[in-house]
Amino acid sequence: MRLLTALLVAICSASCVAPERAFVVDTHRFDPEHGAIVAVENHDTLSRGELRIFLRANDHLPKDSLTLRIETFSPDSLHTSEYHRLILPKEKRINPLRRLLDIPYRRGVRLKEEGTYYFTLTPTRPVEGVEAVGIVYQTE
Secondary structure, three states: OHHHHHHHHHHHHHHOOOOEEEEEEEOOOEEOOEOEEEEEEEOOOOOOEEEEEEEEEOOOOOOOEEEEEEEEEOOOOOEEEEEEEEEOOOOOEEEOOEEEEEEEEEEEEOOOOOEEEEEEEEEOOOEOOEEEEEEEEEEO
16 A cells, blocks of 8 residues: 555656756857757647746856847747847856856746747847757746
8 A cells, every 4th residue: 555655646746847848959150140040849738838048158158148039930930029138147067168057038938839939049249159059948
């Protein structure tokens, strides 16, 4: 009986963990002429979640903020565009040469269409030091 109870608790707690998916692309240049296109696959049209911007950068990244133009193309051909200022948090380094930044973008988001969403992330000014950029989508 205890084994069955422990098994049920383990299954319930595992099912409560919100899935997190990261969609990241490498960048060779990151400036107003060379943004990054991130493809986000969506199969869950009912859950709400959180979108975060992911950056992997080196020591040349500015220390304070970064403004991005974020364009979203949904599977049903809708297009939105907005500017979003990222306040860069204090450094979290995995080694002396790289920074990993995971910055909140939108909460309570529901991707209503099944298929591929495309996010174009373009800085408003030339930025040095960005090695990869992406979107992290975590459902609630």
